[in-house]
Structure formats: structure tokens, C-alpha cells
Amino acid sequence: MLRxxxxxxxxxxxxxxxxxxxxxxxQVRSKxxxxxxxxxxxxxxxxxxxxIGNGAKIAGIPSLPHGLHGIYISRYAxxxxxxxxxxNVTIGEVDHIAPCIGDNCLIGAGAVIIGNIRIGHNVxxxxxxxxxxxxxxxxxxxxxxxxxxxREGENA
Numbered sequence: 001m002l003r004x005x006x007x008x009x010x011x012x013x014x015x016x017x018x019x020x021x022x023x024x025x026x027q028v029r030s031k032x033x034x035x036x037x038x039x040x041x042x043x044x045x046x047x048x049x050x051x052i053g054n055g056a057k058i059a060g061i062p063s064l065p066h067g068l069h070g071i072y073i074s075r076y077a078x079x080x081x082x083x084x085x086x087x088n089v090t091i092g093e094v095d096h097i098a099p100c101i102g103d104n105c106l107i108g109a110g111a112v113i114i115g116n117i118r119i120g121h122n123v124x125x126x127x128x129x130x131x132x133x134x135x136x137x138x139x140x141x142x143x144x145x146x147x148x149x150x151r152e153g154e155n156a
Contacts, residue, residue, distance in 0.1 A: 015068065018044040019061050022052065053077065059103070066109075074098035080105065080121065090114065102137065 021044060025037035038054050045051050050068030052058075053075025060081040064071065070088035073079070077091045080103035090112045091099055097116040101107075105119060108127035113119065120137035135141055138152040 015048065015064065018048065018068075022058075025054075077101070083107065086111075086127070099131075 018041065021037055021041045025034055025041060028034050028037065041052070041054075045068055048068035050071035050073075052068075052071075052073045055075040056073050057078040058073075059079065062079060063082075063084040064086075065084065066087040071085060072090045072092065074091055074093040076093045076096055076098035078098075078100045079085075079091070080101055082103055083101060083105045085107045086109040088110045089107050091101070091107075092112070092114040094115040099113045099115065099117050099119060101113070101119040102121035102123065104122045106124045107113070108125055108129065110128045111125045111131065112129075113125070113131045115132050117132065117134050119125070119131070119135045120139065122138045123135050124140040125131060125135075126140070126142035129142055131141065135148070136151075139148045140150040141147070142149055
């Protein structure tokens with residue numbers, strides 16, 4: 001545990017303070033305090049090279065193996081528990097509607113997930129994949145246009 005913290009600190013990826021601010025901001029009732037916490041969250045995210053929108057709903061703390069580097073998450077997005085998000089991922093909105101991502105998902109480096117779509121539980125999205133349509137549970141998605149290559153033990 002100590003070794004991991006030292007490594008994270010040395011790489012500049014120590015996000016514990018960011019997540020503490022993010023969670024605290026969700027709990028406050030005062031608009032002034034919320035604005036101050038939003039300012040601090042945005043500064044912290046910017047320092048780490050990413051952005052997580054003010055209204056984004058994130059269940060738990062996602063695993064970010066490369067920190068927030070290049071990650072953009074819309075303020076309208078929902079991200080389920082136990083997700084792993086690699087660098088340079090965009091989870092964006094169209095007309096103020098963003099994706100809903102299920103639990104236990106893996107999103108590869110450089111993936112773009114955009115629009116009014118639902119990503120099911122236990123989905124793996126390959127690096128560089130652009131997803132603009134719904135993906136069912138327990139699938140692995142790669143390429144452009146996205147195609148399902150595996151569905152719960154079956155090859156597609």
C-alpha cells in the first residue's frame with residue numbers, strides 16, 4: 001500500500017485528494033461551498049490533465065491506471081462501479097445527454113463514447129474505439145464501426 005502511494009505520488013497520479021473533493025461536492029447543500037469545491041476539483045483535474053464534469057455521476061471510484069491524463073467525462077455522464085478507464089478517453093454528450101456506463105467496464109486508451117447510449121455491465125471497449133450505439137451486457141467491442149467480438153463466452 002505504501003509502495004503504491006509513493007509510486008503514484010512520484011508520477012503525479014495521486015488522486016485521493018481529487019476524489020475526496022469530488023465526493024464532498026456531491027454532499028454539500030450550500031451553493032457557495034459547492035462552487036468552491038467545483039473550482040478546487042477543476043483545478044485538481046486540470047493539474048492531472050483531465051476533466052470530470054460537475055454533474056457527472058460516478059458510482060465508487062473508477063480505476064484510472066494512468067491517472068486523469070487526457071480523460072474527459074461529460075457532466076451528464078453516469079459511470080457504474082468498478083470501472084477501469086485508461087488515458088485519453090472521451091465520454092461525451094450530444095444535446096445535453098451523455099452515456100450511461102454499467103458496472104465492471106473496461107474502457108481502453110483513446111476510446112470515444114458519445115451520445116444518448118447505454119453501455120451494459122461487464123463490457124470491454126478496445127483502445128481507439130468510437131462507440132455511438134448501445135452495447136449489451138458482457139460484450140467486448142473493438143474497431144470502427146464498433147462490432148461485438150465476444151458475448152459471454154461465445155465468439156461473435
